[in-house]
Amino acid sequence: MSLLIVGSVALDTIETPAGRADRALGGSASYAALASRLFAPTAILGVVGEDFPLEYVALLHGAGIDTAGLETVPGGKTFHWAGRYHPNMNARDTLLTEINVLGTHHPAVPEPLRGSDFLFLANTSPELQLQTLSEMRRPRLVLADTMNLWIETQREAVWRLIAQTDVMLINESEAQMLCDTASLVRAGRLMLEGGAKRVIIKKGEHGCLMLTRETLFTAPAFPLETVCDPTGAGDSFAGAYLGFLAQAGSLEEPAHRAAIAAATALASYNCEEFGVGRLARLTREEVTARAEALREMTRFDGVGPA
Amino acid sequence: MSLLIVGSVALDTIETPAGRADRALGGSASYAALASRLFAPTAILGVVGEDFPLEYVALLHGAGIDTAGLETVPGGKTFHWAGRYHPNMNARDTLLTEINVLGTHHPAVPEPLRGSDFLFLANTSPELQLQTLSEMRRPRLVLADTMNLWIETQREAVWRLIAQTDVMLINESEAQMLCDTASLVRAGRLMLEGGAKRVIIKKGEHGCLMLTRETLFTAPAFPLETVCDPTGAGDSFAGAYLGFLAQAGSLEEPAHRAAIAAATALASYNCEEFGVGRLARLTREEVTARAEALREMTRFDGVGPA
Numbered sequence A, B: 001m002s003l004l005i006v007g008s009v010a011l012d013t014i015e016t017p018a019g020r021a022d023r024a025l026g027g028s029a030s031y032a033a034l035a036s037r038l039f040a041p042t043a044i045l046g047v048v049g050e051d052f053p054l055e056y057v058a059l060l061h062g063a064g065i066d067t068a069g070l071e072t073v074p075g076g077k078t079f080h081w082a083g084r085y086h087p088n089m090n091a092r093d094t095l096l097t098e099i100n101v102l103g104t105h106h107p108a109v110p111e112p113l114r115g116s117d118f119l120f121l122a123n124t125s126p127e128l129q130l131q132t133l134s135e136m137r138r139p140r141l142v143l144a145d146t147m148n149l150w151i152e153t154q155r156e157a158v159w160r161l162i163a164q165t166d167v168m169l170i171n172e173s174e175a176q177m178l179c180d181t182a183s184l185v186r187a188g189r190l191m192l193e194g195g196a197k198r199v200i201i202k203k204g205e206h207g208c209l210m211l212t213r214e215t216l217f218t219a220p221a222f223p224l225e226t227v228c229d230p231t232g233a234g235d236s237f238a239g240a241y242l243g244f245l246a247q248a249g250s251l252e253e254p255a256h257r258a259a260i261a262a263a264t265a266l267a268s269y270n271c272e273e274f275g276v277g278r279l280a281r282l283t284r285e286e287v288t289a290r291a292e293a294l295r296e297m298t299r300f301d302g303v304g305p306a
Helices: A027-037 A054-062 A124-135 A149-151 A155-163 A172-180 A186-191 A233-248 A253-270 A282-298 B030-036 B052-061 B126-135 B147-151 B155-163 B171-178 B186-193 B234-249 B253-270 B284-298
Strands: A005-006 A010-016 A020-028 A044-051 A066-073 A080-087 A092-098 A118-121 A141-145 A167-171 A198-202 A208-211 A218-219 B002-004 B011-017 B019-026 B041-049 B066-073 B080-085 B090-096 B120-123 B142-147 B169-172 B200-203 B208-213 B216-219
Touching: A005 A027, A005 A233, A020 A027, A020 A054, A027 A044, A027 A054, A027 A233, A027 A253, A044 A218, A054 A066, A118 A124, A118 A198, A118 A233, A118 B080, A124 A155, A149 A155, A149 A172, A167 A172, A167 A233, A172 A186, A172 A198, A186 A198, A186 A208, A186 B253, A198 A233, A208 A253, A218 A253, A218 B284, A253 A282, A282 B216, B002 B030, B002 B169, B002 B234, B011 B147, B019 B030, B019 B052, B019 B186, B030 B041, B030 B052, B030 B253, B052 B066, B120 B234, B126 B155, B142 B234, B147 B155, B147 B171, B169 B171, B169 B234, B171 B186, B171 B200, B186 B208, B216 B253, B234 B253, B253 B284
Parallel strands: A005 A044, A005 A118, A010 A080, A044 A066, A118 A141, A141 A167, A167 A198, B002 B041, B002 B120, B011 B080, B041 B066, B120 B142, B142 B169, B169 B200
Antiparallel strands: A010 A020, A080 A092, A198 A208, A208 A218, B011 B019, B080 B090, B200 B208, B208 B216
């Protein structure tokens, strides 16, 4: 099963209490692809500028990712994001957003990638996400992410995206904003009514909630003693989830839950080092081991009378 | 196995987006005892004033709770707390705290209760908690709670309490404050180093984390679509946890995990109605059913290659 990730490939300047990185490889597609490639053949679609270091392309390519869809805009500059995390790592301030080529170029899906089986529409304008989706032949599963900016400025288009999405992935605060409720269960159910077949609400260090019309699954994050850099946690989570599903041979509830466990484990590794460093050398065996540890940490027996 | 709960019996005036209650039965001991009595014979130790309604005593007594240790101070007034919850129910403002008899009377443990097997030292000054503990013969398990006020004003005494506690129960933000770290895993380990045999960090709607030197368990809250009144959720959680352990016939890790599941289920019922109303008519079968539902919501298979 083939997997296509459409998202940003970026340069990230990050400050956390643990240190600093300058113009490191970043972007939703980079994180998601470095995660999914552990499970399934992965291609990315994105644009960068002429300033994008060749070594970053080599890193992605060396990790087994199909980078043919990574377009370089002549004379253009790569999307650059700079942010500083708060001491508790749960919030961050954006210091700089240089949209650059992301604001002017939206790549069409090349013919060889239109038949991809699994599709991740990482965060961008919902209109662009819908346009990409319209260029695909019938993917088996579409996962979409969004952000507060689009909920504030293009809410109606976000709902149109949800209506065409198999799995809607959204942050806790964004779900509350979109659905105008503090209750995540209610927000999830409203998105299901809006047409998503499945909703995953990400709660950062508190894990996630996954809902369908028939099921509800709640998973903790993997408890970490030290968080170095949470950048890309959500996107690597998404990539691992989709990659795991692509190789699972099933799209039933147990496969989705195992995919969440794998994604939770993988995202926790991502937080333990700056940037994409840990993902780039992560193995599937390490993910399996941590997911198994998570299973041990969440297991309990029935409470009925003995 | 007998269970003693030492804490406040109060009058609560509560406003939430869902409604309002005036001078309702409240207090840590009331909530904890109404929870634990579903599992084990429960006695409370506390003080009220002459204004404490007889119907509230009748409610506790009618629920099977031993109220012989509930002392009425002649001419005194009952502890009265008034608070208003924020729209998302995750935070509240205290509008009024009339300490009244709680500030002047600290009951000694009556002789018949000194041999209780399980003890819950609900939140009060750590010096008073330690005094109560010194009056007990060797209880099999001591559970203690605290709050930010004591961490700010009597931090050293909080650590002395922790050193003598089997299970330390503490809120997320209080654990972070006490241990000066954003990491809950690190905070838990510091409290274990401080002498607690087990630490439970409560995360409200995000569930809890339970640590020993050898184990780590993470449990979600039971996902609710509607929260009516979270008052007493932590204390009813504590009571159910201790009550479940008292009847479990084991103090090994699986018993503690099942106790957390029962406590999680019970606390979720508590949040669905104002005050103690739901707890007063809750059945053990309802708790078991919801704990089983929680188990179904958290279960997942291994992620290793098939």
